[in-house]
Amino acid sequence: GDLAVRDLATGEEKRLTDKGPWTESGAQAFHSRWSPDGRKIVYDWWDWDKDPGFVGVRVVGLDGQAPRTIYEVPDNELTITYGWSSDGKRILVLHNAIPNRDPKAKVGRIALIGVEDGSVKILKELDLGSFAYNQYIDMDLSPDGRFIAYGIPVGGNAFNKDVMLLSVEDQKEV
Numbered sequence: 641g642d643l644a645v646r647d648l649a650t651g652e653e654k655r656l657t658d659k660g661p662w663t664e665s666g667a668q669a670f671h672s673r674w675s676p677d678g679r680k681i682v683y684d685w686w687d688w689d690k691d692p693g694f695v696g697v698r699v700v701g702l703d704g705q706a707p708r709t710i711y712e713v714p715d716n717e718l719t720i721t722y723g724w725s726s727d728g729k730r731i732l733v734l735h736n737a738i739p740n741r742d743p744k745a746k747v748g749r750i751a752l753i754g755v756e757d758g759s760v761k762i763l764k765e766l767d768l769g770s771f772a773y774n775q776y777i778d779m780d781l782s783p784d785g786r787f788i789a790y791g792i793p794v795g796g797n798a799f800n801k802d803v804m805l806l807s808v809e810d811q812k813e814v
Contacts, residue, residue: 641668643683643700656681656700657707665689671721675728679703682710682731682755684721697721697731697753711753711760720777725785729755732781732788736768748777750788750806763811766792
């Protein structure tokens with residue numbers, strides 16, 4: 641469940657989190673993404689010992705700094721991290737309610753989270769239909785940070801997707 645990096649040239653491994661053994665903690669790092677400068681990693685931190693288990697979005701540096709929670713996930717929600725803005729100031733996420741715990745579970749929200757202050761800017765609400773768990777949604781920021789490209793299932797088929805382009809500035813979509 642810990643997050644670690646491995647130097648492919650030397651084989652050296654460096655553990656970035658230290659949750660302890662599985663017998664003591666059900667915590668786990670998911671959906672990690674490198675920062676544009678390669679000095680930090682953002683990841684989702686889930687703790688199965690807690691209810692609902694989805695704890696937050698964290699950032700950790702490769703320089704030995706401790707992990708820092710930049711966004712605490714509200715009860716009955718989960719968040720999936722997709723990437724960094726090119727300037728390293730914002731994180732692209734999709735979050736939604738946990739299916740079977742909240743009637744809004746079929747609504748997902750594309751958002752940007754501020755790395756320094758944890759501010760959240762909701763850009764778009766999506767009807768996820770039967771795809772309430774985010775694993776069927778793909779998205780990323782454009783290199784200049786002005787657009788988000790995402791694919792969303794249509795017609796009840798996870799493999800049949802519409803590809804959308806969303807403007808970060810004015811939320812216009814094509």
